[in-house]
Amino acid sequence: MTGTQDRPLRADAARNRARLLDAATEVFATRGVGVPTEEIARAAGVGVGTLFRHFPTKEALLEAVMVRRLEAIATGAARAAAESGPADALFACFRLIAEQSVGKTAFAEALAAAGIDVHTSLRGPSAAIRDLLADLLRDAQQARTVRPELTLPELLALLVGLNAALEQLGPDPTARTRVLEVVLTGLRPH
Amino acid sequence: MTGTQDRPLRADAARNRARLLDAATEVFATRGVGVPTEEIARAAGVGVGTLFRHFPTKEALLEAVMVRRLEAIATGAARAAAESGPADALFACFRLIAEQSVGKTAFAEALAAAGIDVHTSLRGPSAAIRDLLADLLRDAQQARTVRPELTLPELLALLVGLNAALEQLGPDPTARTRVLEVVLTGLRPH
Amino acid sequence: MTGTQDRPLRADAARNRARLLDAATEVFATRGVGVPTEEIARAAGVGVGTLFRHFPTKEALLEAVMVRRLEAIATGAARAAAESGPADALFACFRLIAEQSVGKTAFAEALAAAGIDVHTSLRGPSAAIRDLLADLLRDAQQARTVRPELTLPELLALLVGLNAALEQLGPDPTARTRVLEVVLTGLRPH
Amino acid sequence: MTGTQDRPLRADAARNRARLLDAATEVFATRGVGVPTEEIARAAGVGVGTLFRHFPTKEALLEAVMVRRLEAIATGAARAAAESGPADALFACFRLIAEQSVGKTAFAEALAAAGIDVHTSLRGPSAAIRDLLADLLRDAQQARTVRPELTLPELLALLVGLNAALEQLGPDPTARTRVLEVVLTGLRPH
DNA sequence: CATGAATGAGCATTCATTCAT
DNA sequence: TATGAATGAATGCTCATTCAT
Numbered sequence: 001m002t003g004t005q006d007r008p009l010r011a012d013a014a015r016n017r018a019r020l021l022d023a024a025t026e027v028f029a030t031r032g033v034g035v036p037t038e039e040i041a042r043a044a045g046v047g048v049g050t051l052f053r054h055f056p057t058k059e060a061l062l063e064a065v066m067v068r069r070l071e072a073i074a075t076g077a078a079r080a081a082a083e084s085g086p087a088d089a090l091f092a093c094f095r096l097i098a099e100q101s102v103g104k105t106a107f108a109e110a111l112a113a114a115g116i117d118v119h120t121s122l123r124g125p126s127a128a129i130r131d132l133l134a135d136l137l138r139d140a141q142q143a144r145t146v147r148p149e150l151t152l153p154e155l156l157a158l159l160v161g162l163n164a165a166l167e168q169l170g171p172d173p174t175a176r177t178r179v180l181e182v183v184l185t186g187l188r189p190h
Numbered sequence: 191m192t193g194t195q196d197r198p199l200r201a202d203a204a205r206n207r208a209r210l211l212d213a214a215t216e217v218f219a220t221r222g223v224g225v226p227t228e229e230i231a232r233a234a235g236v237g238v239g240t241l242f243r244h245f246p247t248k249e250a251l252l253e254a255v256m257v258r259r260l261e262a263i264a265t266g267a268a269r270a271a272a273e274s275g276p277a278d279a280l281f282a283c284f285r286l287i288a289e290q291s292v293g294k295t296a297f298a299e300a301l302a303a304a305g306i307d308v309h310t311s312l313r314g315p316s317a318a319i320r321d322l323l324a325d326l327l328r329d330a331q332q333a334r335t336v337r338p339e340l341t342l343p344e345l346l347a348l349l350v351g352l353n354a355a356l357e358q359l360g361p362d363p364t365a366r367t368r369v370l371e372v373v374l375t376g377l378r379p380h
Numbered sequence: 381m382t383g384t385q386d387r388p389l390r391a392d393a394a395r396n397r398a399r400l401l402d403a404a405t406e407v408f409a410t411r412g413v414g415v416p417t418e419e420i421a422r423a424a425g426v427g428v429g430t431l432f433r434h435f436p437t438k439e440a441l442l443e444a445v446m447v448r449r450l451e452a453i454a455t456g457a458a459r460a461a462a463e464s465g466p467a468d469a470l471f472a473c474f475r476l477i478a479e480q481s482v483g484k485t486a487f488a489e490a491l492a493a494a495g496i497d498v499h500t501s502l503r504g505p506s507a508a509i510r511d512l513l514a515d516l517l518r519d520a521q522q523a524r525t526v527r528p529e530l531t532l533p534e535l536l537a538l539l540v541g542l543n544a545a546l547e548q549l550g551p552d553p554t555a556r557t558r559v560l561e562v563v564l565t566g567l568r569p570h
Numbered sequence: 571m572t573g574t575q576d577r578p579l580r581a582d583a584a585r586n587r588a589r590l591l592d593a594a595t596e597v598f599a600t601r602g603v604g605v606p607t608e609e610i611a612r613a614a615g616v617g618v619g620t621l622f623r624h625f626p627t628k629e630a631l632l633e634a635v636m637v638r639r640l641e642a643i644a645t646g647a648a649r650a651a652a653e654s655g656p657a658d659a660l661f662a663c664f665r666l667i668a669e670q671s672v673g674k675t676a677f678a679e680a681l682a683a684a685g686i687d688v689h690t691s692l693r694g695p696s697a698a699i700r701d702l703l704a705d706l707l708r709d710a711q712q713a714r715t716v717r718p719e720l721t722l723p724e725l726l727a728l729l730v731g732l733n734a735a736l737e738q739l740g741p742d743p744t745a746r747t748r749v750l751e752v753v754l755t756g757l758r759p760h
Numbered sequence: 761c762a763t764g765a766a767t768g769a770g771c772a773t774t775c776a777t778t779c780a781t
Numbered sequence: 782t783a784t785g786a787a788t789g790a791a792t793g794c795t796c797a798t799t800c801a802t
Contacts, residue, residue, distance in 0.1 A: 013761085036796055038764090047763040048798085058797065147372070154369050157359040161369075165351025169343060179344050179351075182337070186376025200781075203786060226771060228789095237788040242773065393782085416775055418785090427784040428777085438776065527752070534749050537739040541749075545731025549723060559724050559731075562717070566756025580802075583765060606792060608768095617767040622794060 017054050019044040024065050033062060073097060074132045086139030090146060090155075091184055093136060097163055098180045147189050158183060207244050209234040214255045223252060263290065264322050276329030280336060281374055283326060284349070288356055288370045337379050348373060397434050399424040404445050413442060453477060454512045466519030470526060470535075471564055473516060477543055478560045527569050538563060587624050589614040594635045603632060643667060644702050656709030660716060660725075661754055663706060667729060668736060668750045717759050728753060 023044035027035055037058050041051045055061035073096050080092030130152070137155055140146040162183050169175055213234035217225050227248050231241045245251035263286055270282030320342070327345055330336040352373050359365055403424035407415055417438050421431045435441040453476050460472030510532070517535055520526040542563050549555055593614035597605050607628050611621045625631035643666055650662030700722070707725055710716040732753050739745055 016762090037798085038796080041764095049763050049800085050761085052798065053761075056798095147368075149368060150372070151365065151368075153359060154365050154372075157355040157365075157369055158372060160358040161351040161353075161355025161373075163351075164354030165347040168350040169347040175341065175344050175347075178337075178339060178341075179347055182340070182344075182348060182376035183351075183372065184376070185380055186372035186374070190375055200786070202780080206787080227773085228771085231789095238773080239775085239788050240786075243786070246773095248772065396783090417777085418775080421785095429779085429784050430782085432777065433783080436777095527748075529748060530752070531745065531748075533739060534745050534752075537735040537745075537749055538752060540738040541731040541733075541735025541753075543731075544734030545727040548730040549727040555721065555724050555727075558717075558719060558721075559727055562720070562724075562728060562753065562756035563731075564756070565760055566752035566754070570755050580765070582801080586766080607794085608792085618794080619767050619796085620765075623765070626794095628793065 013054075016044070016046055016050055020046065020051055020054055020061070021065060021068060024061050025069070028062065028065060037061075069100070073100065077136060078132060081136060081139070085143075086136075087143035087145045088140075090136045090140040090187070093133070094159070094162060094180065094184060094187075097159060098166055098176055144189060146187050150187070158187070203244075206234070206236055206240055210236065210241055210244055210251070211255060211258060214251050215259070218252065218255060227251075259290070267326060268322060271326060271329075275333075276326075277333035277335045278330075280323075280326045280330040280345075280377070283323070284352060284374060284377075285370065288352070288366055334379060336377050340377070348377070393434075396424070396426055396430055400426065400431055400434055400441070401445060401448060404441050405449070408442065408445060417441075449480070453480065457516060458512060461516060461519070465523075466516075467523035467525045468520075470516045470520040470567070473513070474539070474542060474560065474564060474567075477539060478546060478556055524569060526567050530567070538567070583624075586614070586616055586620055590616065590621055590624055590631070591635060591638060594631050595639070598632065598635060607631075639670070643670065647706060648702060651706060651709075655713075656706075657713035657715045658710075660706045660710040660757070663703070664729070664732060664754060664757075665750065667733060668746055714759060716757050720757070728757075 020040070024040050027040050027043050031039070037051055038048050040061070041048045044051070051061070055064060073093060076096045077089060077093035080096070081089035084092055133155065134152050137146065137150070137152060141148050141150070162180070165179050165183075166176055169179060210230070214230050217230050217233050221229070227241055228238050230251070231238045234241070241251070245254060263283065266286045267279060267283035270286070271279035274282050323345060324342050327336065327340070327342060331338050331340070352370070355369050355373075356366055359369060400420070404420050407420050407423050411419070417431060418428050420441070421428045424431070431441070435444060453473060456476045457469055457473035460476070461469030464472055513535065514532050517526065517530070517532060521528050521530070542560070545559050545563075546556055549559060590610070594610050597610050597613050601609070607621055608618050610631070611618045614621070621631070625634060643663065646666045647659065647663035650666070651659035654662050703725060704722050707716065707720070707722060711718050711720070732750070735749050735753075736746055739749060
């Protein structure tokens with residue numbers, strides 16, 4: 001019914017996967033993790049069957065969405081590390097989160113609801129992210145721009161917490177900046 | 191704040207109401223807001239019907255739990271304000287949250303899921319809490335122990351964020367203390 | 381709590397019974413047989429417990445309401461029989477129904493829902509009503525004002541049907557009269 | 571009137587819809603409108619989910635059943651009008667109802683319970699029925715076979731009433747005929 | 761492979777009836 | 782004895798997941 005049969009199947013499948021991830025990101029953010037899967041499928045312009053072909057479970061889809069989000073942050077952070085030097089890369093990472101989560105209501109819900117799974121995911125296929133954040137943390141600590149006693153789990157917790165705080169806060173950029181500043185200042189050695 | 195004898199409520203009715211709130215707090219925290227209502231009723235040792243007699247809706251129950259929790263925090267904060275003086279009362283309040291949420295997995299979820307409703311509730315019976323926090327903030331700012339530019343909504347967002355961070359973190363007290371310190375330090379003027 | 385302890389218990393109980401019947405008649409008619417029993421108790425100004433003391437079952441209450449209604453009709457018909465003579469008593473009876481059911485929405489529902497029970501009731505404590513209608517029918521047939529071949533069950537069915545028709549029709553008296561005339565005319569020998 | 575191929579409805583989907591309507595007609599009639607939806611689904615040989623996919627609400631299902639029933643009557647009446655001429659078409663219509671409702675206990679209940687909705691429905695997809703009955707009535711009145719003062723609402727009320735009477739009466743064909751005759755005779759001018 | 765109809769366990773909520781106060 | 786809180790079976794409806802088309 002899609003009308004594209006002159007391309008290798010992979011291409012179509014890959015595009016569907018991407019569409020689903022985009023749609024899921026949007027819909028989860030807009031309407032919460034409670035949305036029926038069918039809603040997401042509709043938003044992606046595919047049938048539910050297709051959704052379940054790509055993601056065996058609703059939870060798997062949610063996880064994929066979140067992993068992708070973290071990956072985006074990590075990638076941005078990696079770039080920031082190259083640009084701003086190891087001392088500030090971690091701060092850049094926090095700023096990215098602050099920007100990314102603008103207007104994405106109810107995402108804290110998703111993060112929290114999938115809490116354990118995020119943990120798990122970070123040990124699974126995306127351990128790389130974990131490692132990258134670990135690197136950023138170590139570098140920043142060696143550059144003495146972040147408290148030396150802070151550990152990786154605590155850093156992750158602060159990321160999640162910042163996200164939740166910004167959700168709660170709403171879109172006003174000045175307020176968001178101030179909240180962000182509180183956390184960034186707190187990260188510095190004292 | 192609710193008292194125990196100022197309403198025409200039969201003895202056992204009052205006890206059941208209390209049991210239900212306790213059970214709900216515990217079960218929501220342990221197993222998430224998704225638990226069947228029946229589970230909560232069972233944990234409280236009553237039938238579902240009793241639950242719905244006291245709280246017309248599952249959501250109403252959740253709200254009652256959260257309001258009570260906020261009230262407990264507010265009460266504790268009020269005491270702290272008296273004991274530690276205006277300069278530190280707000281910090282004491284943050285510490286109370288950190289302690290209260292020990293081991294209460296998935297409560298961030300509840301906070302977020304009921305987001306709008308909490309907002310609403312805070313204008314209803316618990317507007318007092320909002321006011322109290324506003325007072326604490328003003329006092330601390332006058333005592334120059336908290337950043338002068340911080341507003342009440344931002345403070346609430348930070349509370350929610352701290353809560354989320356601690357959920358994510360797990361029970362290790364040392365780690366929790368460190369995360370708390372990050373936020374408390376960030377709150378101070380710089 | 382009612383404040384009347386200077387009267388014999390019977391009196392109170394009897395008044396409660398009457399109140400309950402009145403309230404039930406009113407509430408069943410207004411809101412359908414689906415109303416919670418508690419609604420009826422409230423309308424009667426008593427607790428549910430009292431309701432169930434007087435009527436062991438909701439169905440028993442409904443039956444009592446309907447029996448009382450039929451008894452009223454029968455009584456009226458008996459008087460009519462005395463006043464208007466055996467030839468017209470049955471017609472008077474039909475007219476009574478037409479008047480009684482004015483504005484009582486959803487009562488057809490009750491009659492139909494309890495269909496079998498009415499049948500049963502009429503064989504039970506209120507067999508008298510059945511007998512009275514049987515007498516009226518026989519008298520009218522002997523007076524040649526009603527079709528000779530009509531039997532008692534058919535007559536009862538027509539009563540129920542007339543009731544249903546008038547429910548459906550609404551309060552307009554002219555229309556009600558016309559419908560009534562159709563049935564009354566049809567009853568006559570042809 | 572619904573046809574079978576004029577809608578983009580999969581073969582088995584259409585069959586399930588039909589089965590559900592049949593089963594619902596049967597089960598509502600046999601056991602009353604109070605039956606659990608699951609009972610209907612089981613009778614149709616499908617899961618509850620399927621039932622609710624086709625009819626968003628139990629009430630919607632009931633309405634569909636009744637509309638279909640009225641449509642059948644209207645169709646039969648239309649045929650009768652062509653066969654027996656305008657003078658008798660209306661009588662044929664009444665006879666159809668008498669036949670259709672044989673053995674369908676508790677259907678008056680359905681008609682009454684859905685009272686308002688039926689009304690509504692008759693303005694929706696089945697306004698045609700109303701119109702047809704209006705035509706039949708007018709024709710019969712012009713042919714002087716029906717009382718000239720009778721209006722359409724009164725006619726509908728008599729239909730409902732006849733239905734209720736026949737429910738109450740049970741299956742004996744002789745008795746049913748006699749009751750029908752009473753009403754048909756009453757309809758004639760006098 | 762995509763589709764969306766079918767499935768049915770699961771859940772919030774109601775309400776007739778019981779029983780402690 | 783009256784009260785109304787407690788009970789829990791029953792019900793309408795949802796939604797993740799499967800599978801025929």
